[in-house]
Amino acid sequence: SPTVVVVGAGQAGSDTAAALRSQGFAGRIVLVGDEDALPYRKPLLSKEYLVGDPEGEDTALRPASFYAGQGIELRTGDPAVRIDREGRRLVLASGEELGYDHLVLATGARPRRLSVPGAELDGVLALRTLADARTLRTALAGTGDLLVVGGGFIGLEVAAAARASGVRVTVVETRDRLMGRSVSAPTARYLAEQHTAHGVRLLLSEELTALHGEEGRVRVAELGRGERIRADLVVAGVGVLPNTALAADAGLEVGDGILVDPRLRTADPRIHAIGDCARFPSRHAPRHLRLESVQNAADQARSVAAAIHAPADPPPYDAVPWFWTRQYGARLQIAGITDGHDRTVTVGDPAGGRFSVFCFRDGLLLGTESVNRPADHMITRRLLATGDRSLTPEAVAAPGFDLKHRQP
Ligand code: FAD
Numbered sequence: 001s002p003t004v005v006v007v008g009a010g011q012a013g014s015d016t017a018a019a020l021r022s023q024g025f026a027g028r029i030v031l032v033g034d035e036d037a038l039p040y041r042k043p044l045l046s047k048e049y050l051v052g053d054p055e056g057e058d059t060a061l062r063p064a065s066f067y068a069g070q071g072i073e074l075r076t077g078d079p080a081v082r083i084d085r086e087g088r089r090l091v092l093a094s095g096e097e098l099g100y101d102h103l104v105l106a107t108g109a110r111p112r113r114l115s116v117p118g119a120e121l122d123g124v125l126a127l128r129t130l131a132d133a134r135t136l137r138t139a140l141a142g143t144g145d146l147l148v149v150g151g152g153f154i155g156l157e158v159a160a161a162a163r164a165s166g167v168r169v170t171v172v173e174t175r176d177r178l179m180g181r182s183v184s185a186p187t188a189r190y191l192a193e194q195h196t197a198h199g200v201r202l203l204l205s206e207e208l209t210a211l212h213g214e215e216g217r218v219r220v221a222e223l224g225r226g227e228r229i230r231a232d233l234v235v236a237g238v239g240v241l242p243n244t245a246l247a248a249d250a251g252l253e254v255g256d257g258i259l260v261d262p263r264l265r266t267a268d269p270r271i272h273a274i275g276d277c278a279r280f281p282s283r284h285a286p287r288h289l290r291l292e293s294v295q296n297a298a299d300q301a302r303s304v305a306a307a308i309h310a311p312a313d314p315p316p317y318d319a320v321p322w323f324w325t326r327q328y329g330a331r332l333q334i335a336g337i338t339d340g341h342d343r344t345v346t347v348g349d350p351a352g353g354r355f356s357v358f359c360f361r362d363g364l365l366l367g368t369e370s371v372n373r374p375a376d377h378m379i380t381r382r383l384l385a386t387g388d389r390s391l392t393p394e395a396v397a398a399p400g401f402d403l404k405h406r407q408p
Pocket of ligand 1: 009079
């Protein structure tokens with residue numbers, strides 16, 4: 001029976017192995033990871049885990065007994081270093097060679113490093129792995145002043161967690177708004193207000209130019225307009241770079257992600273790529289997407305497992321993208337890809353922290369950003385999944401509009 005080797009024991013890799021078994025695949029499954037940990041749930045790392053909430057302590061996606069019980073061979077702490085496509089073998093750093101019939105690349109991404117002078121000082125951290133989170137949690141406990149570089153999801157979640165621990169927090173963001181293109185202006189404005197209300201000093205249209213230290217440890221940050229601020233700890237939340245080297249070295253096409261077709265296959269029919277490392281065509285956006293979300297990793301894992309297990313005519317990957325973040329009391333859920341909208345309609349009560357922003361382009365719904373309005377989120381996901389494009393901005397803007405009445 002065939003062997004599936006999965007590279008990367010994160011959300012996408014672990015879910016692929018689990019989905020293969022739950023879909024009845026009886027062949028050999030090897031899950032190869034470079035970290036010394038069971039596959040874990042990253043969303044906890046910048047939220048519950050970081051503030052020491054007991055709910056955040058159990059980070060494992062699945063217990064060790066799961067892999068053993070399902071006959072999934074888990075190799076942790078042993079990075080894959082080379083793909084031999086001709087010989088259909090994966091070579092690990094330890095020297096072990098794994099023959100495969102199908103190879104799934106689920107190598108994720110790594111944080112982009114700061115490029116300013118002083119970026120190498122102690123106390124300048126990023127947050128991607130469980131090891132990073134452990135380091136950051138310990139460091140936060142002894143920190144007076146935290147500087148977060150970058151007003152994206154990770155930076156803002158870290159800022160919120162740090163405020164919960166009583167740390168003074170400054171966020172610098174080069175753009176004039178938070179969250180770049182991930183959310184619309186009304187949602188970004190709401191989040192900015194939340195952070196300000198919780199005592200975060202938000203510096204928009206401002207940039208970090210240098211870090212200065214004492215005895216090798218960061219102490220002061222220098223900003224573009226000349227201001228120098230105290231920083232005992234710096235967290236860089238300036239985006240990630242997909243881990244594509246393994247694929248590129250094997251001659252597969254990469255470019256901000258490993259390029260795959262609508263069925264998540266590379267040009268080599270035996271090799272798929274999924275999760276944060278993959279760039280794929282989607283009917284939910286006018287361009288190829290590389291998404292960084294649990295939804296994307298989990299749904300692509302299930303899709304690839306099905307394609308490998310019953311490969312006759314696998315349907316294209318088609319899941320509606322969705323995402324969530326939690327900052328203070330606000331649970332923001334995003335359904336669809338709202339980037340590229342030309343009109344927004346806000347429904348509900350932003351001042352009261354319960355509203356949805358419906359995003360349209362050329363009169364067609366792209367998606368919804370909901371704060372503490374989970375029904376709008378769920379119904380939008382269903383509308384987008386069924387391809388129902390009948391909801392107009394005028395209908396949403398009309399008095400008394402309630403998406404529940406449009407339930408597909
Ligand atoms: P990863 O989970 O990164 O797993 C990839 C694994 O492959 C890693 O362990 C990596 O070390 C390993 N690897 C790489 N190269 C090799 C190699 N050559 N050999 C062996 N192993 C290798 N998403 C949400 O939807 N909601 C959230 O609230 C949210 N919060 C987040 C908070 C944090 C702090 C982070 C970092 C991410 C968050 N995300 C969130 C994003 C989400 O966690 C990721 O999109 C998801 O984990 C991607 O899964 P993945 O398997 O593609 O990548």
